[in-house]
Amino acid sequence: MRRLGTRVGFPQILPMLAAASLLLTGTVCADEKFTNELASPIDEPQVIIPENAGQVPVRPIALEIQNSTDPLVKFVYDTREAQRRRLLSTKTHTPWQMMHGLLGLRQDFLIEHDGKTVSGLEWIQSGPMYQNEAWFQKTSFGGQAHPFNKPYWFEGHINQFLAILAMCDVPLETQFGTPQGPITMRDMLKNAQMTANEKEEVTWTLWALSTYLPSDAQWVNAKGEKWSIERLVQLEVGKTVGGPTSPCGGTHGLYALARARNVYLRTGKPLRGVWAQADQKIQKYIQTAYVNRNPDGSLSSSFFKGREYKKDFDKRMASEGHVLEFLMMALPPERLKEQWVRRAIETTAQDLMDNRKQFVSCSPLYHATNAMTIYLNRVAPAAPQQVAQKPPGTQSVSSSKELKTVDASGKPSTAVPAMPTPPGSTAPGTSLQVVPKSGSPATTTKTPDAAKPVTDPTKDQPKVDGPAGGEKSPAVVPKAQPPAAPSSGPLTPVPLPDPSDPVPVEPTPTNPSPAEPGAVQPEPVKPGTT
Secondary structure, three states, rough: OOOOOOOOOOHHHHHHHHHHHHHHOOOOOOOOOOOOOOOOOOOOEEEOOOEEOOOOOOOOOOOOHHHHOOHHHHHHHHHHHHHOOOEEEEOOOHHHHHHHHHHHHHOOOOOOOOEEEEHHHHOOOOOOOOOOOOEEEOOEEEEEEEOOOOOOOOOOOHHHHHHHHHHHOOOOOOEEEEOOEEHHHHHHHHHHHHHOOOOOOOOOHHHHHHHHHOOOOOOEEOOOEEOOOOHHHHHHHHOOOOOOOOOHHHHHHHHHHHHHHHHHHOOOOOOOOOHHHHHHHHHHHHHOOOOOOOOOOOOOOOHHHHHOOOHHHHHHHHHHHHHHHHHHHHHHHHHOOHHHHHHHHHHHHHHHOOOOOOEEEEHHHHHHHHHHHHHHHHHHHOHHHHOOOOOOOOOHHHHHHHOOOOOOOOOOOOOOOOOOOOOOOOOOOEOOOOOOOOOOOOOOOOOOOOOOOOOOOOOOOOOOOOOHHHHHOOOOOOOOOOOOOOOOOOOOOOEEEOOOOOOOOOOOOOOOOOOOOOOOOOOOOOOOOO
16 A cells, blocks of 8 residues: 555644544443542532622722623623622631632632631631641741641642642742741742652642743752653643543643643743643643533533533533633633634533522532633733732731732732743752733622623624733744744743842843833842842
């Protein structure tokens, strides 16, 4: 037989691979078990989280939403607002559940504490206790969130809470209370670097560190082993999606890969080596999610195993919400306009609205809400002055006055991408550099029960530029030529050395990019200052 005269590239065979996978697996049996958030035989307890409109401060709708002509954007906005009104309580819910609320709503997360409505992030910073155990601890390398001890109490995965805090764009010098004194976000990131290992899950470690470190960052852990962002990516690429070490159908690992890849793509470098492998895995499961859609356009209730629609809302949303969350992080801006993507967003949002008074687990609820948050951040990002603002009327926790969140330079954070690690030593305590800040959209004050969007990709499409931070992806995946500079401005170095390190000499970039007119240039942090 003669060989074919043409070559088939990886993008061309993806649809065939996904289709073959679906044919092999078929439609998943409705009674088949799938892994939960902890890959545990114990399921998270379901609760009713009622809306508390009277306890949630009223604030104006963001102009970006008011000015949008896309009905899907407004419907997603209203859906997210409905979840914001569902207050978790410090008396009822565990740290694990509370942190999922923070994941979904970021700075907009409000909770009930001692009969008052307070900022969830601020309360978490205050050093709370649960079952006489502290949320945060000091370590020999800095600090950490309380590790796993019982299902659904504290962290379910190593560095899970750290990764969630990273989603909130917490500045490095933000303090968190412990019984031994406060620790900072920088302390917890350094602890993650020093304790990096291959025996434990690396998903959330990659998720957190890729937010604050450039894609070529390297360091040496406490055992003298060389580590890097690329090594974490390689380990994640090698995991089997849906395997025993891949809870929630493998969506967490795919999400972390997409977030790290997005940071890499902003450097303008073509996809090579481990980054090409990561992108191939991401593209494979984007296509699998597409093939496995249900007839109504909703995403499968069985993650990537096959097409299925579960009757149980909680189990259905456990898959839909996680898969959509991955898609919102992984898809490039232009693909958010595709009909199947818009339909998946709409059906998930409608499901959340229709069942907002039903029993639900915090994991499905807030991972789905995080998907809504990422979508809004990408198609209708809040103006800089609206980012991370405390809702009017929100009461403060008394001790939080001593735990102010400020940028390491002492000035408000600015949306400045990270630069590559300077050449030189990779000793323990390598410098941390901040990637761009992503804001949480403001939310509505009233949600009509009968809000029904019209998913029409042919008109009133939102302009998709992608948000800053890990949620931003370039408009074009670079092949041989780097993409155009992102709309947030050119890359600017942000040196943030560890306070215990000697004063470094800031290197001069080979081809420094000029600062964007009007951009605020952060100042280097001097050791011993906070």
